[in-house]
Amino acid sequence: MLEVKNLSKVFRLYTVGDKTIEGFRDVSLSVKTGEFLGISGPSGAGKSSLLKCIYRTYIPTGGEIWYHSAKGGCVNLATLPDYEVAILREREIGYVSQFLNVIPRIPVVDVVAEPLIRMGIDTREARLEAVKVLERLLVSSALFDIYPATMSGGERQRVNIARAVIGCPRLLLLDEPTASLDKRSMAAVIDLLKNIKEKETTMIGIFHDPLIIDGLSDRVFRMTD
Amino acid sequence: MAPVLKLKNITRLFGKGCPSCLESTGPDADTNVCSHCGTVVACACVSLDLYHDEILGIMGESGSGKSTLLKTLHFDIAVSSGEIYFENCADINLLTMSPFEKRRIRNFEMGIVYQNPHLGLKMEVSSGGNVAEKLLMAGWKNIDKTRKRSRSLLRETEFPVGRMDEPPKNLSGGEQQRVQIARALSSNPKVLFLDEMTTGLDLSVQARILDMLRSLQKRFHVSMIVVSHDLGVIRLLAQRTAVMKYGRVVELGLTDQILEDPRHPYTQLLVNSEL
């Protein structure tokens, strides 16, 4: 489903005297449909940068990212036109980071339901589905109608996850999505991830906790400095 | 997929122009004034596509040509050169059309919210009348229906409809922008141009207008070009963003990429200065 070939990312920073910083170099890996690939490695190894390149928040400076899309055949995410990447993000590729880019002043249920509504699903149905996912992630129903901005870090993170999984993406990129969760809600998240894996969502995940990596991944890709 | 609106090499000069205008201006020349003839190159060679259901952001410092670009798209001012294609008349450059045809496209398919409400509204006419005027231009004839639609649009933009008979000059800046938005949306346009629509409003009003706009975009399925120098506005609304400097687009990309992995030196400066 995904094949990364000799991928590199170098940042060139002009505002601090034209400096270059290496994100990662010459990474090759492949992920099969329905597989969960864990990514491990020391801080600064380039794990987050790699995921961001796949999601195209970063533009790789070398190499290729071949993705078998549901409709359009095989595309290179490193060079695909922005607008087509935007469509893939809406329909097929999800991303959850440690930090929620909160959409302000929209109630939690609507934040989570939005991807479904954009796919053309009826608003009522989408909200019902959102409630289900939020309940699975143990988000208290008292919070459904409030704005994410006022929620705790752990609650927000689960809203973030709920929003990313609700549309059943074909490929889900996870960058330490459990970083600020307590044991109980972490277990709920892991349970949900295992469940969507059975539904053939392919996942690439960075987790600090070796127990989580071992519990979820079919394989682990190690990055070094 | 074909874009709704396609711009090719839009260029607008203010001044008599000379053969060196383009090469002696731009980000590298660090000016938009031609050193040979003094012409202002407000925008040059701007090529952009706007897709269905998309919000395209345009950011850039004061004087970079953002408003000029929007005004040329709305046929408010002429271009010096360039082409515009619209999906309903895909192979005809809109700029070669007759004034009558242009007016028809503008009235039926486009809406605009100006940076300066004085450009978009008749300050002495009632607010409802300002909305109705656009409907009349788009062929609405029945006064009663027009008034009803104006009222419902003003309600959509969270305008205090009890005040729709008052002229915009009596209203606050935020209320005036809501009247502009209602007016712009009234003919159910395919594309909407928004120029700094929240600049100068206080933060809570800004936030409510942006939220309202997001939800209207989803319901009306209108494509938008949103001009703002506020990265927060761009981040909230736009899927893709173009960065302009001295009339040129220096970088174009997915909004999160522009903000997190800006590659042009100018974009880096712009993004870093906001951190």
Ligand SMILES: Nc1ncnc2c1ncn2[C@@H]1O[C@H](COP(=O)(O)OP(=O)(O)OP(=O)(O)O)[C@@H](O)[C@H]1O
């Ligand atoms: N947007 C950016 N601009 C400049 N440098 C960056 C950027 N993003 C990452 N880097 C640099 O790239 C290198 C790899 O960073 P990255 O965040 O990918 O590491 P990581 O493996 O995810 O680390 P951690 O485990 O601490 O999250 C670091 O040196 C980092 O400073």
Ligand SMILES: Nc1ncnc2c1ncn2[C@@H]1O[C@H](COP(=O)(O)OP(=O)(O)OP(=O)(O)O)[C@@H](O)[C@H]1O
């Ligand atoms: N009618 C005009 N005559 C002469 N110069 C003009 C005219 N209109 C605009 N300009 C010049 O064209 C350049 C671009 O102006 P424009 O209003 O498009 O900038 P902008 O990006 O919208 O700036 P701001 O963020 O301040 O609104 C500026 O240098 C401006 O002075």
Ligand SMILES: [Mg+2]
């Ligand atoms: Mg990281």
Ligand SMILES: [Mg+2]
């Ligand atoms: Mg302007």
Ligand SMILES: [Zn+2]
């Ligand atoms: Zn000149």
